Each structure stands twice: as structure tokens, then as C-alpha cells.
Amino acid sequence: GVYSGQGRGNRFSSRLHFADPSTAADDAEQMIAQSVEVIRGDDAVGIIQATGRLVGAQGKTVATFKNTYQLHRGSRWLDVITQLQPDPQLDLGDDPWQSYIAWRSAVSTDTSSTQAPLRDMLHRVGSGKRIDSPGGLLIDEVDKQTLIFTDGRPAHRKVGDRFIDSLLVVRGEQQQAFSMSLGFDVKSPLQALRAAIAPPPQIPIAEMPKTSVGWLINCSTPDIVVTDLKLQSDSPLSLSMLVIAGRSDSRKVKLRFCRDVVSAERETGNPHMPRQAVTHEGDRIDLSLAGHEAVRLHVTLGG
The missing domain is CATH 2.70.98.30 (Golgi alpha-mannosidase II; domain 4)
Structure with a gap:
């Protein structure tokens, strides 16, 4: 018990x-x-x-x-x-x-x-x-x-x-x-x-990093899932991720990254315009999602 x-x-x-x-x-x-x-x-x-x-x-x-x-x-x-x-x-x-x-x-x-x-x-x-x-x-x-x-x-x-x-x-x-x-x-x-x-993968490292705490992406908006993260390029650092809304109402999502955002685009599903620019400022991306919408994001970070 x-x-x-x-x-x-x-x-x-x-x-x-x-x-x-x-x-x-x-x-x-x-x-x-x-x-x-x-x-x-x-x-x-x-x-x-x-x-x-x-x-x-x-x-x-x-x-x-x-x-x-x-x-x-x-x-x-x-x-x-x-x-x-x-x-x-x-x-x-x-x-x-x-x-x-x-x-x-x-x-x-x-x-x-x-x-x-x-x-x-x-x-x-x-x-x-x-x-x-x-x-x-x-x-x-x-x-x-x-x-x-x-x-x-x-x-x-x-x-x-x-x-x-x-x-x-x-x-x-x-x-x-x-x-x-x-x-x-x-x-x-x-x-x-x-x-x-699908538990997160564990990668062995040769030595401990200089800082005890590290992070890549932070999302403070409730009921938002950031998943299927992929590294597209390491120079410059370019990432792809799936952002999913877990509720039926529309949401305004704020994503913050460990570095300033150079460019951000979302896939549209339209073959004539496959990607659309996303508003970003500093290390933050502002994104609007409809209820239960899933969006593929492509983000390039600065050095």
C-alpha cells in the first residue's frame, strides 16, 4: 500500500x-x-x-x-x-x-x-x-x-x-x-x-560542465508540449521542434532559448509557401496556436 x-x-x-x-x-x-x-x-x-x-x-x-x-x-x-x-x-x-x-x-x-x-x-x-x-x-x-x-x-x-x-x-x-x-x-x-x-536519452559525458545548471528551451505557457527536437546544424546552431497545444482554446505561446534567436519559421503545409516567418525578439519567440494545433518550428540561434 x-x-x-x-x-x-x-x-x-x-x-x-x-x-x-x-x-x-x-x-x-x-x-x-x-x-x-x-x-x-x-x-x-x-x-x-x-x-x-x-x-x-x-x-x-x-x-x-x-x-x-x-x-x-x-x-x-x-x-x-x-x-x-x-x-x-x-x-x-x-x-x-x-x-x-x-x-x-x-x-x-x-x-x-x-x-x-x-x-x-x-x-x-x-x-x-x-x-x-x-x-x-x-x-x-x-x-x-x-x-x-x-x-x-x-x-x-x-x-x-x-x-x-x-x-x-x-x-x-x-x-x-x-x-x-x-x-x-x-x-x-x-x-x-x-x-x-519516450524517456529522454541519456548521453555520457567525459567531464562535468563548468556550470551546474543548463537549459535549452523554456516554455511558461501551460498545456504546451515541445517535443521531437532535432539538431539541423551546429554551425550555426539550428533546431527543429514540434510545438503542440494540449487544449481546445487558442493560445499565445512564448518560447525562450538559451541564446538570442536569429531566425524562426513555422511550417505551413502549403507547397507554394512551405514556411512562414515567426515573430521573435532577443531570446524569445511569440507564436499563436489554435486549439490542439501542432506546428513544426525551425529556429536558428546566434553564437
Whole structure:
């Protein structure tokens, strides 16, 4: 379970769940731990590993598991890696929505709403039980929010008012290692889910730079995503990027760069005039975007 703030009881819990259509009870299975070990616990990161068995309603072992939980200091994301070894005698049914092994997530209230990212927005999930969302889910409980990202696995199933099953193993599944990330009260949840899908690349450097803080682009306008950054030339420094409006109303966007802007153009989609100049002054670009508009920018910076 996960605890936060002054509220009583846990705000969130997660466990492995075996859905067996031949059993009337939906929560008769058990996770039985055989060992819990602290792999690492220092000022930077904490890692705990638990191994055990997932036991069905009749007391038979469904699968063995090894769960590794990792939390970095200062992060609001809990990373979970699960290794499953289903029992050779396990015979899952033909309907994957009724017979499966899943992560079951539970929140503390039955008045939460579930949202899924789609086309640069978070959309409220309908009343149906089946959810297809490879980009993850947001559980909104008004005073707290929880993000569930299952590394692109799209199938989720609502169970009652408090539970969500994220399907892992169905009939024919060969994969045995799965990862999930849980975000708690993460700022800008849509952007956070995007970053989970495509994390920033890490480039090794030979030595530390002279300055401890560096930046390239800053955008103070809410609900604007700057993505797909490409280096077109390093002399002069020329960049290409995609700027996306995440809301339905038009926005005036201000982008600031680490150097003064020499030129800025936006692609128009018109073959007769493929690019249009964008207003800029000093290190700032002023850009107008319609609702949900995506614009490709080409920017050249001074020395």
C-alpha cells in the first residue's frame, strides 16, 4: 500500500490478480510471499525485491512471481518490475477479458474518475469495463491523482468502483517479464505520461560542465508540449521542434532559448509557401496556436 499526507489509511494498493471465470468470488486468490529482501537502501534509491506464489481460489499455485520495487529519492514515480512463471498446468480460458493474470490497482474512494491520454488530451473513460489505453491511465480522486503506466500494454479492465486490472498474461502469452510505473500527484500528468512512453536519452559525458545548471528551451505557457527536437546544424546552431497545444482554446505561446534567436519559421503545409516567418525578439519567440494545433518550428540561434 501507498500512504501520503495526513489521510488515514492507504491511498493506493496494487497486487497480482488471477481472474478465474469458474470461481464466483473475484478476490479469492492470494499472493503468498516467500521472501522480502532489501536490495539497496541509500540516499539515492531504495530497491525491495519480493518473491512468492500466486495461489488461486482452490489453493493451487497459479504462478510464481518476483516483484522488484524501485523508488528514487525525490521522485514521485514508483517503478515495479514483475517476473512471472505461470504453472505448466495453468489453462487460461479463450476470453482474455475473463481469464487472465493482471496487476490489480485499488484506490481508497469509490468516487474516482479514470482518464486516458488521447490526441494530446486526457479524456474521461466511459462507463464500459474494458479500456484500451497503451499510453497509461490517470485516476483522479479530486484531492489526489495516481498515474498508471504499464509500459505500453494497452488492456485494462474496470472492476467495481475501486479496482482496475491491467492485463499481463492471457492464453498464448509468452512474455514473462513486465514493468509498471506508478506516479503519485505528478505535476503535468499528460506530459509525464508522454515522458514515460519516450524517456529522454541519456548521453555520457567525459567531464562535468563548468556550470551546474543548463537549459535549452523554456516554455511558461501551460498545456504546451515541445517535443521531437532535432539538431539541423551546429554551425550555426539550428533546431527543429514540434510545438503542440494540449487544449481546445487558442493560445499565445512564448518560447525562450538559451541564446538570442536569429531566425524562426513555422511550417505551413502549403507547397507554394512551405514556411512562414515567426515573430521573435532577443531570446524569445511569440507564436499563436489554435486549439490542439501542432506546428513544426525551425529556429536558428546566434553564437
